[in-house]
Amino acid sequence: MHLPLNFPSRRTILIGFTAIAVTSCSKPNPSAGALPGTWEEIMAAARGQTVRWNAWAGDPKINAYITWVAEILRSRFDIRLEHLKTDNTASGVTRLIADKTAKRTSEGSIDLMWINGENFAVAKQQGLLFGPFTDRLPNFKLVDTIGKPSTILDFTLPTLGFESPWGMAQITFFYDQARLPNPPRSLEALLAFATKRPGRFTYPAPGDFVGVTFLKQILSELCADKDALKRQVNPTEFPAMTAPLWDYLERLHPNLWRAAQAFPPDYPALMRLLEDQEVDLALAFNPAEGTTGVTAGRLPPTTRAYTLDNGTITNSHFVAIPFNSSAREGALVTANFLLSPEAQARKADPKVWGDPGVLELSRLTPKDRTLFDAILDHPSMPRPEDQARALPEPHPSWHLALSEAWRARFAA
Amino acid sequence: MTRHSGTRWWIAGQLLPLALLLPTGFGLLGVLLPTFGFHPGLNETGFSLQAINALTGDPSFGQAIWTTLISGLGGAFLSVGAAFGFCASIYHTPWFKRLRAPLSAALALPHVSFAVGFAFLLAPSGFLARLISPEISGWQQPPDFLIVGDPWALCLLIGLALKETLFLVLMIISALGQVRADAMVRTAQSYGYGPVRAFMLIIAPQIYRQIRIPISAVIASSVGSIDLALVLGPSAPPTLAVLVLNWFGDFDLELQFQAAAGASTLLLISLVAIGIWDVLERLTGQLGRLWIWSGRRSGWADIAIAAFGQSVAGLSLFASLLSVLVLLIWSFAGQWQWPEALPMSWSLSHWGSSMAAIIKLSVTTIGLACISTLLALILCLIALEARDKGGRSRPQILPLLPLLLPQASFLFGVTILWSALHWDGSVAIVIWTHLLFVGPYIYLSLHGPFQALDPRSALTARTLGKTRWATFLEVKIPLLFRPIVTAAAIGFSVSVTLYLPTLVAGAGRISTLATETLALASGGDRKTLGVIAISLTVLPFLALLASLGLSDFVATRRKGLLI
Numbered sequence: 001m002h003l004p005l006n007f008p009s010r011r012t013i014l015i016g017f018t019a020i021a022v023t024s025c026s027k028p029n030p031s032a033g034a035l036p037g038t039w040e041e042i043m044a045a046a047r048g049q050t051v052r053w054n055a056w057a058g059d060p061k062i063n064a065y066i067t068w069v070a071e072i073l074r075s076r077f078d079i080r081l082e083h084l085k086t087d088n089t090a091s092g093v094t095r096l097i098a099d100k101t102a103k104r105t106s107e108g109s110i111d112l113m114w115i116n117g118e119n120f121a122v123a124k125q126q127g128l129l130f131g132p133f134t135d136r137l138p139n140f141k142l143v144d145t146i147g148k149p150s151t152i153l154d155f156t157l158p159t160l161g162f163e164s165p166w167g168m169a170q171i172t173f174f175y176d177q178a179r180l181p182n183p184p185r186s187l188e189a190l191l192a193f194a195t196k197r198p199g200r201f202t203y204p205a206p207g208d209f210v211g212v213t214f215l216k217q218i219l220s221e222l223c224a225d226k227d228a229l230k231r232q233v234n235p236t237e238f239p240a241m242t243a244p245l246w247d248y249l250e251r252l253h254p255n256l257w258r259a260a261q262a263f264p265p266d267y268p269a270l271m272r273l274l275e276d277q278e279v280d281l282a283l284a285f286n287p288a289e290g291t292t293g294v295t296a297g298r299l300p301p302t303t304r305a306y307t308l309d310n311g312t313i314t315n316s317h318f319v320a321i322p323f324n325s326s327a328r329e330g331a332l333v334t335a336n337f338l339l340s341p342e343a344q345a346r347k348a349d350p351k352v353w354g355d356p357g358v359l360e361l362s363r364l365t366p367k368d369r370t371l372f373d374a375i376l377d378h379p380s381m382p383r384p385e386d387q388a389r390a391l392p393e394p395h396p397s398w399h400l401a402l403s404e405a406w407r408a409r410f411a412a
Numbered sequence: 413m414t415r416h417s418g419t420r421w422w423i424a425g426q427l428l429p430l431a432l433l434l435p436t437g438f439g440l441l442g443v444l445l446p447t448f449g450f451h452p453g454l455n456e457t458g459f460s461l462q463a464i465n466a467l468t469g470d471p472s473f474g475q476a477i478w479t480t481l482i483s484g485l486g487g488a489f490l491s492v493g494a495a496f497g498f499c500a501s502i503y504h505t506p507w508f509k510r511l512r513a514p515l516s517a518a519l520a521l522p523h524v525s526f527a528v529g530f531a532f533l534l535a536p537s538g539f540l541a542r543l544i545s546p547e548i549s550g551w552q553q554p555p556d557f558l559i560v561g562d563p564w565a566l567c568l569l570i571g572l573a574l575k576e577t578l579f580l581v582l583m584i585i586s587a588l589g590q591v592r593a594d595a596m597v598r599t600a601q602s603y604g605y606g607p608v609r610a611f612m613l614i615i616a617p618q619i620y621r622q623i624r625i626p627i628s629a630v631i632a633s634s635v636g637s638i639d640l641a642l643v644l645g646p647s648a649p650p651t652l653a654v655l656v657l658n659w660f661g662d663f664d665l666e667l668q669f670q671a672a673a674g675a676s677t678l679l680l681i682s683l684v685a686i687g688i689w690d691v692l693e694r695l696t697g698q699l700g701r702l703w704i705w706s707g708r709r710s711g712w713a714d715i716a717i718a719a720f721g722q723s724v725a726g727l728s729l730f731a732s733l734l735s736v737l738v739l740l741i742w743s744f745a746g747q748w749q750w751p752e753a754l755p756m757s758w759s760l761s762h763w764g765s766s767m768a769a770i771i772k773l774s775v776t777t778i779g780l781a782c783i784s785t786l787l788a789l790i791l792c793l794i795a796l797e798a799r800d801k802g803g804r805s806r807p808q809i810l811p812l813l814p815l816l817l818p819q820a821s822f823l824f825g826v827t828i829l830w831s832a833l834h835w836d837g838s839v840a841i842v843i844w845t846h847l848l849f850v851g852p853y854i855y856l857s858l859h860g861p862f863q864a865l866d867p868r869s870a871l872t873a874r875t876l877g878k879t880r881w882a883t884f885l886e887v888k889i890p891l892l893f894r895p896i897v898t899a900a901a902i903g904f905s906v907s908v909t910l911y912l913p914t915l916v917a918g919a920g921r922i923s924t925l926a927t928e929t930l931a932l933a934s935g936g937d938r939k940t941l942g943v944i945a946i947s948l949t950v951l952p953f954l955a956l957l958a959s960l961g962l963s964d965f966v967a968t969r970r971k972g973l974l975i
């Protein structure tokens with residue numbers, strides 16, 4: 001088993017962040033006290049502020065939703081929301097690290113960031129985030145933290161109020177029932193499917209988050225010691241632990257699309273391959289990906305969605321406020337609005353985005369609940385029992401470790 | 413008095429090189445120093461070889477270098493050969509003179525739009541495959557052919573070659589104006605040489621010397637290509653420029669050093685590629701000499717050269733045209749699924765729903781282009797005037813430097829400076845960064861016409877008591893009206909299409925049509941992509957048309973202007 005030579009050193013910044021994540025909650029943020037006391041005062045202070053929101057912009061549906069949020073914030077709260085479009089959340093974290101190094105503790109360039117997993121882990125560990133702040137948001141009370149534990153446990157790390165849940169994601173598979181009557185529902189079946197129909201399946205090249213999650217999915221099922229996935233990667237155990245994964249991929253790759261000589265760069269590109277009928281099976285993190293494709297006329301109405309019989313990786317995505325934001329109040333009002341039933345229902349609508357919500361519907365007023373009733377059961381959505389089979393995310397350190405090991409093996 | 417004015421002009425003349433070299437120099441330092449472990453911004457002030465070790469130890473490194481070199485050099489080699497072959501085969505025909513307009517139009521097609529359109533043409537589920545499926549090809553589903561994004565970067569190589577051929581043809585046409593080609597070819601033909609051979613043996617060597625700088629620019633930009641490489645290049649692993657882009661975007665601090673080392677390597681590869689080119693150039697020169705000594709007047713080589721040049725240039729024009737066509741179709745497509753050759757329904761809704769975004773992006777794009785073009789024009793004209801001694805001279809190499817370096821090799825470095833000054837992501841910095849690329853092109857395009865000015869006009873004005881400044885403003889600039897308009901159109905087009913410079917200098921905060929097109933290129937909705945890419949493509953065409961119209965309008969009213 002070969003690992004990149006720089007394996008331990010590349011991870012130095014990740015080492016021990018669990019400990020820091022736990023201890024830092026007791027350390028009050030020095031500037032946290034500058035916030036006004038009541039929510040009304042926060043709303044008043046937010047008026048006229050410009051909130052620069054660093055958010056991945058690879059999906060036009062999401063961009064359109066953010067534009068809608070901006071319109072509401074402007075008309076209702078007098079907040080100017082600017083979408084800082086990125087292709088990579090990590091670049092926002094890099095910017096904050098540079099700010100921190102340059103001791104730029106105020107007037108930062110980002111006020112809100114879309115974040116989760118390893119980006120949150122690093123940002124939190126490096127002290128790049130403002131908080132805890134979720135207890136200040138009136139709508140946070142509506143979040144289903146029991147039924148959806150990932151809303152407060154981000155890739156095994158407690159969020160401790162430093163990020164506010166925004167939506168849910170679950171690895172979901174999509175196919176056209178007319179062309180593929182019996183899709184593979186287990187890893188073994190997937191292997192058999194690829195052998196029977198060579199060239200008709202692929203996954204995004206790891207590095208990409210869906211690609212890495214596909215690796216985590218396989219590892220979660222095949223590795224012997226599942227508890228080890230909840231902990232920091234142990235470099236000495238890593239080769240033995242991941243051996244079943246590489247073995248599986250070695251058997252899968254010869255029958256992938258383009259014989260695994262090329263990979264789609266991300267899940268939208270993979271979904272596009274499904275639209276073009278270059279593949280028969282695609283996967284994405286958004287369960288509504290198929291439905292939105294059908295609604296937009298890109299995918300046939302016979303498109304269906306499902307999860308594997310043993311469950312698929314599920315996580316939440318969040319918004320966080322950088323330590324040097326110059327518009328904290330505006331960012332708080334924005335985060336609170338994102339948790340409102342109105343914003344959550346619209347986000348969950350497959351015609352808009354189809355991103356599953358984080359709220360506990362029983363806590364909503366009857367009127368608010370009807371907002372969610374309006375979202376029809378679409379045949380291209382996964383069934384509730386599919387969505388119920390959720391697997392937790394491994395510890396954030398697995399992301400980089402798996403992605404690097406994949407690169408060393410398959411992209412050298 | 414005169415001496416003072418001379419000094420002032422000398423100082424003013426340094427503004428252009430200074431404006432271009434300051435960021436470029438800082439940018440090079442900003443990647444070279446971290447390559448050796450020095451990065452005060454990240455509290456690293458020692459020197460070490462760790463970054464270089466990390467880079468060479470990276471699993472993707474070897475393959476990435478290989479594909480970068482192959483696609484960069486191969487693309488340049490194909491396009492230079494094709495450009496000369498094409499010109500040799502048609503320069504003596506009447507329609508050679510009429511080529512400028514279609515060539516300029518094809519050249520105005522942004523790289524990003526070309527890449528996106530070209531990828532959809534070639535993909536196994538793309539336009540060409542749909543045209544022949546399933547009836548002719550028998551493909552019920554798209555075949556599993558590895559065409560776009562092959563691991564050997566051949567698709568990228570061909571895309572680069574097709575895109576650069578037309579640029580070089582246009583450069584050769586400009587250079588031909590400065591060589592007494594007709595007379596020399598007539599002499600050669602009277603000795604019995606065929607037209608292709610006469611061109612290759614007599615004209616080509618003279619022209620070659622004049623287009624060496626554009627050729628080096630083609631090599632550097634091909635080696636450092638990001639926009640084409642992201643769409644047409646390999647994915648696992650990508651070319652070095654794309655790897656460097658990814659590494660710089662990573663939050664792992666050590667990757668910042670590795671990225672810097674990668675950027676330095678990119679510079680090195682570009683220099684090596686230009687060095688290899690130099691050797692090839694000498695070899696070709698020797699072969700040419702042998703060819704002359706052979707004394708043969710015609711032969712199969714003439715036909716081969718002509719056929720190669722015409723087919724590549726023809727393909728290039730054809731691919732450009734088709735790329736625009738498929739983007740246009742997508743922008744109006746309703747449902748369009750494999751294997752339909754045309755959309756099953758048509759729709760205006762993508763234009764409608766994207767209109768607000770298009771207007772916003774266009775305003776930013778046009779604003780950046782206009783300001784950077786205007787600044788570049790002023791700086792270039794002053795620089796040219798300052799060096800004007802009434803005789804002919806070669807273009808200075810310094811203002812052209814940013815074109816001779818791969819973009820990624822210095823753009824990331826200079827962000828260290830901007831962020832230290834808290835200027836990062838500001839509009840002014842984006843304009844300055846655009847100036848680095850707009851400036852050299854405008855300088856290159858104005859240099860020839862400026863030199864061709866009849867010195868007697870200026871001399872007469874000075875004799876009649878006009879100051880140098882007045883002569884410059886009232887005599888030279890009006891005389892140069894048409895070249896200035898053309899240069900402005902070129903500068904505008906360059907700015908509009910800049911992807912990496914806008915992305916890096918704007919820190920992702922400033923979106924233009926080019927950055928948006930690439931953001932949507934890999935997986936975005938093709939219909940929205942079509943709408944944005946067509947909007948991007950339209951701008952340079954409009955600039956071109958405006959410049960032609962303005963030139964003609966003025967030409968009909970004033971006589972004796974330079975063309």
